[in-house]
Amino acid sequence: MGRTRNWNGGATFSYPRGGSQGAPAAKQCPFYKKIPGTTFVVDAFRYGTIPGCTAYFLSHFHYDHYQGLSKHFRHAIYSSKVTCNLVKKKIRVADRYLHPLPLNTPCDVEGVQVTLLEANHCPGAVMFLFQLPDGKNLLHTGDFRADTSMECYPALTGCKVHTLYLDTTYCNPAYSFPAQMEVIDFAVGVAVEAVQHNPKTLIVCGSYTIGKERVFFAIAEALGCKVCATRDKKNTLDCLDSDQVKRLVTLNGRETRLHVLPMKDLKFNSLKSYLEGYRPQYDSVLAFEPTGWTHNNSVSTVANIRPKRHGNITVYGIPYSEHSSYTEMKRFVQFLQPAKILPTVNNGSPKSRHAMEQIFQQWDSEGKQQSLASWVK
Known part of the structure; x- marks a missing residue:
């Protein structure tokens, strides 16, 4: 086992080293693909069979998210109907492992309430809202393009999100493009x-x-x-x-x-x-x-x-992007006001993670000031 580091709220993950004979160790599923308090993972097929995992969630049918998935996969996959159709047609995963869930409808998956929300990415792309038995709400955006219409999603209305797993593809002020x-x-x-x-x-x-x-x-x-x-x-x-x-x-x-x-x-x-x-x-x-x-x-x-x-x-x-611009991402985060944010993209280096943490703190501070100003008025 390699070094372990704590980052963004104390979550622990590891950097595996090679095996004792010099062979590379099997890839370990990173913590930001695991949903705490459950035995679920999101977009983690490249890590093979993950010990202790009982349900594999797939946010959408883009290769960097389903990489590793093959017709030989023998575990439960949860996704949207469109994505399940694509997995069946293109990869030929057996029907019995595919569990399509409806949009905007809370569904019980192993005692956890799961709601799929339109992600405004590609057809079939969804965000997952996990509502745990202990009352915590975790939102995984998959890949998404934030839109103001999301602020009207009934599932997010008045929902206190504890942890936001955020698509941070363009989490930099330089990334500005048209709607x-x-x-x-x-x-x-x-x-x-x-x-x-x-x-x-x-x-x-x-x-x-x-x-x-x-x-x-x-x-x-x-x-x-x-x-x-x-x-x-x-x-x-x-x-x-x-x-x-x-x-x-x-x-x-x-x-x-x-x-x-x-x-x-x-x-x-x-x-x-x-x-x-x-x-x-x-x-x-x-x-x-x-x-x-x-x-x-x-x-x-x-x-x-x-x-x-x-x-x-x-x-x-x-410039037709299916990921959020910096300003769209900022507005979405300030609308949700999550207690904790885990970036799911560009998170491989300490420098990049630190830069995003600084941005998140700035957004949080600005959001609180705006709320205070609105309350004073």
């Missing part, structure tokens, strides 16, 4: 204008295995057209049990001007070759690459978005 709907409206406006200017424009939208669907569905609704997807993408979208998917998604590229491609295929040469397959129906490409915040795409307002052009190919990198 999701602003970016969607921008993309829709650009697409509509392009088609009006040139009816032979082929619209392409990049996507991951799951995620960014709101962008291309909004464009489809605005243009009154269907969405052409690859067979693999359509199989994934079918897992959403969505009427919109059934109504709009097609495999026939000749049937619509809006196509969805993997992000890796949005390079100029790839798009040029793709266009050749649809001539003379189309003679130009307008592509959207929805990404989060990057140093090369650090725009705080849609007015600053600029396209890249190469002949008849135009590509817009749009």
